[in-house]
Amino acid sequence: MLEISHIRKTFHPGTPNEVRALRNVSLSLERGTFLIIIGTNGSGKSTLLNAVAGTFLVDEGTVSLGSHTITRWAEHQRAKLIGRVFQNPFSGTAPTMTIAENLALATRRGQRRGLGWALNRGMMGELRDRIRTLNMGLEQRLENPIGSLSGGQRQALTLIMASWLKPELLLLDEHTAALDPKSADQVIRLTHEIIERDKLTTLMVTHSMQQAVNLGNRIVMMHRGEVLHDLYGPERERVRPEDLLQRFDEVRCRERLDSAVAEMLRKNYI
Ligand SMILES: Nc1ncnc2c1ncn2[C@@H]1O[C@H](COP(=O)(O)OP(=O)(O)O)[C@@H](O)[C@H]1O
Ligand SMILES: [Mg+2]
Secondary structure: OEEEEEEEEOOOOOOOOOEEEEEEEEEOOOOOOOOEEEOOOOOOHHHHHHHOOOOOOOOOOEEEEOOEOOOOOHHHHHHEEEEEEOOOOOOOOOOOHHHHHHHHHHOOOOOOOOOOHHHHHHHHHHHHHHOOOOOOHHHHHOOEEHHHHHHHHHHHHHHHHHOOOOOOOEEEEOOOOOHHHHHHHHHHHHHHHHHHHHHEEEEEEEHHHHHHHHHHOEHHOOOHHEEEEEEEEHHEEEEEEEHHHHHHHHHHHHHHHHOOOHHHHHOOOO
């Protein structure tokens, strides 16, 4: 379904700022897989999602989705197959447009029909019903600018928009990290509901170990641009938050050893 094969991405190659953000990452996801991605800051999680979404082209390797090899596709072409929600509640929606207009835009992703067409075809009723199920009172406020909503309300709407046309792939990049705990819970419940209902193939980045074990059916841990652990099947079912934290500790311990050895090499001790 999603095949990521030996991809590499280096930012600012050949300069002092060179960052090897993805080093030979391969992942193969069956349709309906809900993959949770964890890893330390800067380990390449967002870069991996961006590589799939086409924010930039990878230096090496291939990405295919369904029957399409999308490695060289532009971001807007991939957007017809891929829904995204970012960490920042202010990206992904147009703040001065009304809720209704934003939702109507989501209904015509990748289509030629105008906004008017969507609004005129009873779409409003369908949208109102859909957002009523959120229990956030948003159906009363369809004509308000989306910029007037709280972060949690916006993330809930963005999630509905990103999943409206049942994308081949849904990408969620720490989409609850900027929210207060109550809003984060609400958005996580909605995430679970939508993905379960539509059986969406999903990549979700989170730094919450609780979310990592409560959601999804596979967990990948990244480190320094590589996949360090890949848990699925019975191993995934058994895993607890503290087991994941332990793996973070191991990584940190190894980092400390590495830098100690580097320091000794630098001082010619070994
Ligand atoms: N557009 C970019 N330009 C330069 N460096 C980048 C860019 N995006 C990410 N990086 C670097 O790549 C590394 C991985 O970043 P990222 O994928 O955002 O990490 P994560 O999401 O796991 O915290 C980091 O060192 C980051 O600074
Ligand atoms: Mg990130």
